[in-house]
Amino acid sequence: MSDPIPSRDSFGSKFGVIAAAAGSAVGLGNIWRFPYVAGENGGGAFLLTYIIFIALIGVSVMLAEFIIGRKAQRNALGSFKKLSPGTPWYLVGLMGIVAAFVILAFYSAVAGWTLEYTANSITNSFQGKSPDQIDNMFDTFIAHPWRPLMWQGLFLIATAWIVWAGVKRGIERYAKILMPLLFILIIALAIRSVTLDGAMKGITFLFKPDFSKLSGGSILEALGQAFFSLSIGMGALITYGSYINKKENLSSSAIQVTITDAIVAILAGVAIFPAVFALGGNPGSGPGLVFETLPKIFMAMPGGYFFAILFFVLLAVAALTSSISVLEVVVAYVSEELNIKRHKATVLSTIAIAIPGVIAVMSWGATSEWTLFGMHTFDFLDWISANVLLPLGGLLIVIYTGWMLKTKEVKEELSSQGKYKVILFPVFNFIIKFLAPVAIAIVFLNSIGVLNL
């Protein structure tokens, strides 16, 4: 049989798969988004709910995506078309492509902020500033007429450049060195933060669950954060799954990626909250939380000047290894389904994504008056991607894997045609068929007030 798509890129090794998938998962979602969303939703109870969602639902959605992608050997939309031709399931892939636009629009804005903060660290701009002045610095910067836009543009160009070059040779190679370095650095920051005077309050805030603070909305936020952080629900991992060699063990990859991702988020929380309580700040201060807190920690530690530079550079890299996986969803679709050459597809997709991107990045300036459901563009895109598009996508992906694919086919893909034992298969099967769909549906209905739990 002839394959209409002649040669597809693929990951070189098992380590390459983990590095790429963990590179996608670990990003601003862990270090920027997790602390601020946890801070707004009461801390401990939120963390616990988030971990339960990751363990019970997240790993399985990730596996389901790998299975679909590797089985079909296609992009997110093409996979559904190939496995279930003539059905509307391709719409799940389409929703993923919409989600890619939504996510990259605000994600590239925040990634741009990390570049500004790298520049600030190099020029030693935090030095001698009071906590209030550091907070103001952030507020002034995001409202600046062109600086955030310039950094966002630069970041999008870097993202496009890597996707253009192909994932295998570029990002995989750097990710292997830079991601472990980021990991070590966060541990160093966490240690500095917990040894500050008055740090205990922050630890209690993060680890002591106070369930009275958990509303239906917070539960949805925890689910959304779990999905966002793991890069699931929009086909990024269907796309990456399609590049995974048939002989790799999907389950062990998914578990390793999930654990890494959760650890980085928790470490980020341990770095942030003690400092917020010890150095002055408000855990509920929103998307600026990390940018306002970290400079204060750097100033309170020896060698802070260098650590600051290193940290923001690595954060930008972590953002880059995530953003390429988002752009890849669109580029793989455009090149495979619309038959546009990969290089041209990369340029066109990036330009198209830059349009909502510009609107989002100016949410504190030129577009601050534009609101939807009482949120400005940035907050709206951030909220709707994590809390609506990804959980809904994840819901449909597990339903599809559980009910549309044959159990035998799923097991075959999961075991690499019998190469690996899948001892926990009945558990996985139960989760994708029943538990995950029901749980996601309940969280949704509860948060919009249809159910009242």
Ligand code: PHE
């Ligand atoms: N998981 C990434 C992060 O935590 C963001 C992301 C979401 C990437 C969805 C791909 C798909 O930063």
